[in-house]
Amino acid sequence: MDRNMLPRHLAIAERHVALGETHLARQEALIARLDRHGHDTTDALALLATMRHSQSLHLKDRDRLLRELAH
DSSP, rough: OOGGGGHHHHHHHHHHHHHHHHHHHHHHHHHHHHHTTTOOOOOHHHHHHHHHHHHHHHHHHHHHHHHHOOO
């Protein structure tokens, strides 16, 4: 990757991580609310698992970019 593009890609990756955290928190709150009201949370929990996986990919991408910038 062009070294001049690394900061831009890192900024995008950091935005994805931040948005992911927001989305995870919202989904967790939704699941808690559904559970409190006695609703089935199966699908919401499955979506949360997918979201957590996506977040782990965002974190790995950000960490990779940080390593590249450090070298």
